Amino acid sequence: MNRSQPTSVVPFDVKLMNITATVMFMGCLAACVMTVGWWLMRTPAFNIGRIVVEGELVHNNAVTLRANVAPVLKGNFFTVDLKAAQHAFEQVPWVREAQVRREYPNGLRVSLKEHVAEAFWGPETSTGLVNKAGEVFEANLGELDREGLPRLQGPEGSAPRVLQMYHSLAPALKPLHVGLDSLTLNARGSWDAVLDNDAQIELGGGTTEDVLQRVQRLVRTLPQITSQYQRSAADLASADLRYEDGYALRLKGVTTGSSAPASARPRR
Template sequence: MNRSQPSAVPFDVRLMNITATVLFMGCLALLVAALGWWLMRTPAFNIGRIVVEGELQHNNAVTLRANVAPVLKGNFFTVNLKSAKETFEQVPWVREAQVRREYPNGLRVILKEHTAEAFWGPETGSGLVDNAGEVFEANLGELDREGLPRLQGPEGSAPRMLKMYRQMVPALKPLDVSVDGLVLNARGSWQMTLDNGAALELGGGTHEDVMQRVQRFVRTLPQITSQYRRTAEALESADLRYEEGYALRLKGVTTGSSPAAAAARARR
């Protein structure tokens, strides 16, 4: 028994069906794109709420929103989070910002502020060093700490200098003096100023080399000052760059007819 074979669909009919499907899908895609374009630009999705979080000591959440919101471009869907993050991080005292969207029209911002640990650069500047060794600029009138030391060194040396300062603080504690300033010059040599105005030449080398000289100085200075019935407060200057000892000058101590303060020598 012969069965009739189904007739093949003519090529022109298949071509029309394919064309119709393509046109339909194209129109649908355009419709979806137009709807998305409208939704992303409708006022309903404008940034209307910015929640600021974090331990803020030098910034006010209300002021931050007022100053940053007008700078942000786009709405909930189109705002560039990376640009928003950079905008917040340009605010004085802000060290790091995390920005994320919160539906339907909000942003949540988590801020971390700098914690100043030292002044940076010349006294005429407004540079500061935070507790991570990062240099930043801020209004010095907003400092909430007093007695910060001043660090001065080549560009990029702030972390190294902060490390050295932190090592100096406990090393000098037996003398009951503190660091007022620390300088690292271009040749890698260190100078230190104490809170009583004394200037110390520490020399160069590794941190360990410098600390060994300082520790030797702290260990033997009381022996020298006691000979002149003085304390560390009488120290005017010291040069620790000698291999076998150091030279120092004490206030109120003179030798012979010299009107200047004496230069005493101490050996290991």
């Protein structure tokens, strides 16, 4: 015959002592962790003491960058705000993008990309520039390392479109041996250009292909017209390409027109 074994019952005061001991142990452990953390965050050994700057720098140098940014960095290796550090580096003139990461035990490693200026942006009094991505940025124009940049203008947010149009039109004009000095997209969506011989060109509106076709027509037929008057493309003073089947132009010392009838109205 089987007899059931008596079940042992842990007294309440023993349970209470076990719980109390566990709570005290966890509290001591948490206090130790907090103490170690407090020490790590404040010990001088982890203060930011080294900033390594990488990247192809043309308008900045690592020494100047560190001197300008280090004073605004707050915290040590563990507490420094990497987003704030990134923002501080990207506020430096010519810096387009910064990536910042920690480097144990007390350093930061920064990878930088600078803007590469493709054109001036805005009116003559503006200090704006456009980079290869069509982004507008401000910089000291005295630090430009390129000469002969064109000037582009347009409504706010149109810089990428204007830069793309410039890259389409500039090669098309090369057969005339004249350069594209400035290009403007006005509020009506029409394009105006100035060549490096100061000729004013009204390009009209439409798609990039529409405008390019009108410019190609000018390039193709202008030598025939200038030769009749013993002139060259360098003597072009102005041209209006907004006509349906031709264009009107003015040569220095001569005024004439192409195949557009006198009654034709230019397209806006």
